[in-house]
Amino acid sequence: MGWLPLERYRRPEYTGANRCLPCTVVNSVIAVVIGNTTFTLLVGLNTRPTLAATVAIGVIAIAGVQIWLRGYLLPGTPTLSARYFPPWVLRAFGKEPFVVDGTRSESGIDTERPLAGANAVRFGERTAYGTLEDTFADEWQAAIEDLASVETTVVDVFDVDGAVQIDERGNHVILTLDGRPFGRWVSRAALLADLGAGRVLASRYDGWGELETAERGQVLAQLRRYIDACPACAGEAVSSLDSATSCCREYEVVTVSCSDCGTRLSEVPVAAVDEHEAVS
Structure with missing residues (x-):
C-alpha cells in the first residue's frame, strides 16, 4: 500500500494502464514551457542565472510529479486532447491490449x-x-x-x-x-x-x-x-445503444448487458459495428 496522502491525490482513471499518452505529451510540453517562462522572468528581474535555473528545474519537477500522480497538469486536458487531436494521432499513441x-x-x-x-x-x-x-x-x-x-x-x-x-x-x-x-x-x-x-x-x-x-x-x-444469458447470474442479455468515454474521447457503443444484474457483456464502438456490417 502506498503512502495514504499520495493515494488520495492520485487519479487512477488517468494513470497506470489508463494513462493517456497524448495527454501526457501535451502536459509535459506545458510543464517545460512553464519552466522556461519562469527562468526567463526571473532573469528579467535580475535574478542570478544559476538561481533562476534551479527554480525553473524545481517548477518542472513539481509539474512532473503532478503528471505522474494525476495524469495531467492542467484540469480539462483530456477534453482538450479529444477535441483537437485527430483520430490518427490518438490511435498512434494508443496502448490497446492484444x-x-x-x-x-x-x-x-x-x-x-x-x-x-x-x-x-x-x-x-x-x-x-x-x-x-x-x-x-x-x-x-x-x-x-x-x-x-x-x-x-x-x-x-x-x-x-x-x-x-x-x-x-x-x-x-x-x-x-x-x-x-x-x-x-x-x-x-x-x-x-x-x-x-x-x-x-x-x-x-x-x-x-x-x-x-x-x-x-x-x-x-x-x-x-x-x-x-449472463454468465454471472443467468439473467437475460439485452442489447442497447450507449456512450462510452475514454481519457481522450467520447464515442457511441453497442452494448450487451444483463437485464437482471446489469453486468456489461459486450461493448463495441458503433463505427466498428457499421464497418463490419458494411463489409458483410
Whole structure:
C-alpha cells in the first residue's frame, strides 16, 4: 500500500494502464514551457542565472510529479486532447491490449465464417446480424459452468505460453501475459463467456487451430454480441445503444448487458459495428 496522502491525490482513471499518452505529451510540453517562462522572468528581474535555473528545474519537477500522480497538469486536458487531436494521432499513441473486446480489426478476419462453420450463429441472407443457435447456446453455457481455472483456460483458448495474471479494475478485467498487456474485457463475465465459447468453437470448428491469437479474440468478441444469458447470474442479455468515454474521447457503443444484474457483456464502438456490417 502506498503512502495514504499520495493515494488520495492520485487519479487512477488517468494513470497506470489508463494513462493517456497524448495527454501526457501535451502536459509535459506545458510543464517545460512553464519552466522556461519562469527562468526567463526571473532573469528579467535580475535574478542570478544559476538561481533562476534551479527554480525553473524545481517548477518542472513539481509539474512532473503532478503528471505522474494525476495524469495531467492542467484540469480539462483530456477534453482538450479529444477535441483537437485527430483520430490518427490518438490511435498512434494508443496502448490497446492484444485482444480487446473486438474493438480492433487488424487481422481483417471474416468473423462470420467460423461462427457459421461451427453452427454457432445463423446469419440472415440480407443482414449481417444473426441469431444464436440453441444447441450452441446450451453447450456454451455448460462450458462456462465447467471452467475450472481461468488462467489455464486462457492459455488453451488463445494458444499462448506464459504466466497469466488477472487484474480486476472496477468492472473491467485486464489480463497480462508474462507481465505484458494481453487482453481487456468489459467484465469478468465477458471473459468467462469468451473462454467458454473458445472451448466449444475448438470442438465444433475445424479451422479454429489455424486462427491466430488476435483472430480468435475477434471471433469470440463477435460471438459475445449474440449471447443470450449472463454468465454471472443467468439473467437475460439485452442489447442497447450507449456512450462510452475514454481519457481522450467520447464515442457511441453497442452494448450487451444483463437485464437482471446489469453486468456489461459486450461493448463495441458503433463505427466498428457499421464497418463490419458494411463489409458483410
